[in-house]
Amino acid sequence: MPLIPTAHILRSAEDGGFAAGSFNVILLEHAQAILAGAEQAKAPVILQISENAVRYQGGLAPIAAAVREQAVRSQAPAALHLDHATRFDLIREAADCGFASVMYDGSTLPWAENVRSTAEVTAWCHERGILVEAELGEIGGKDGAHTPGVRTDPAEAAAFVAETGVDALAVAVGSSHAMTVREAALDLPLIAELHAAVPVPLVLHGSSGVPDGTLAAAVAAGMRKVNIATHLNRLFTDAVRASLAADPALVDPRRWLAPARDAVAAEVARLLAVLGAEGRQ
Template identity: 60%
Template sequence: MPLVSTAELVEAAAADGRGIAAFNVITLEHAEAIAAGAEQAGAPAILQISENAVKFHGGQLAALATAASTVARTSSVPLALHLDHVVSVDLLRSAADEDFSSVMFDASKLPYEDNVKATADAVRWGHERGIWIEAELGKVGGKEGEPPLDAHTPGVRTSPSEAAAYVAATGIDALAVAVGSSHAMTERTASLDHTLIARLRAAVPVPLVLHGSSGVPDEEIRAAVASGMVKINVGTALNTAFTGAVRDFLTANPSTVDPRKYLGPAREAMAETVAGFLSLLGPEA
């Protein structure tokens, strides 16, 4: 099936009252697992490569992007390719040389006015090239060693009025908001502010994005989609499945040196995790 655009998948999900999941790709096995899990669930998905993953691969985007897009093109379900949490303007611009239809440009650590200016510049650049731009407003903690942040901590949650002004000033296509989730959570204990999600949904004209969904329980994800969340980002849950499968295999088979022996189970574990998250996102879920 041809690689599709992020905009197409997000707009279709929003129109149907369901969510669309975006899963982080670090290795080829991640990409293969996302495709396999999506095929198992019979659902579309987004493969996303973060700036941190690019750094892991020596700052070289092309090889991982080509591998992920090739996996997507050979899948039997619609898949899109997204560049995530981009701080570097050079990396942003490199998206135009690959198969990315969307970028999450992350200026959230900048002061508000600087965030608006940098993001508006990214949007102008992206829209001139047909690239859909996501941005973040608020503080979704847990990124790169940051502590998790509670949704009710003063100054942490995304303000609906500020979000409306931010969307109008930047022209972004989707908005990641802080409503109680946190990056890099290995336990699914986050409690979301669903009243705030509904208020944000009413305040802004673009789809809302939930980062840090690995730490959000099933019922909270279902409720978040019902309240207005559309794009649901998942990363750590795949790594937890991957590492757990490798650890279990090597504990049982300590003399193994062929990586295919343990990467196979790791890929299967990630595919099951993908299928599980996708099962939560339909309007009937």
């Protein structure tokens, strides 16, 4: 199936009251698993490649081409998204590679500089039909929107969107990146306030640490895009460890990568149901 715009998925999520699952791709097996899970759930999905993954792969174009080809061969409606980009040259390359959306991360900058740089990126992307997600939380803070204890102020969020023209906003409501245990407590009343105050879809980063029930409640309160990476990586790694422990003589990577891919596919399908996206294809 041809790639579809991220904007289309987010519009459907807002209209349907569900959240789009946005899952990180590091290896080709991640893309295959995410698409297989979306097919099982009959749900749209966002495949996102982060600046860190680009650094690991040694460049964006090869991994982007591989992911795009997998998506075209899949029956799942899928969009391609650049995650946590801080470099404008990488955003330009993503445009050349056919990405439908980018997340520009200026959250560690002072307010005025974040607004200025985000507005510039947004104007450039909009000229090319690319959706822009941005992040706001701790103003000028080291870890941006996901410093523990930081919360996004609804009035500041609305002002930021108005001044930058962004299409989606990642907000700080209690989650944190790279959590390996699912025990984060989200500020659900704040999510509802932000949903009422901000005229663009809300995005939850650091969702790996959020329990199922809280994820569902966040969606009900107005969250429309949910990013998940570490949780799937942990399941992937657990499956690899189990395969190698069961047969120490294994040398063919296909024998231990296939179970890991299957584990992630099953979890993607399950999470899409938690987010209310199942059957929304």
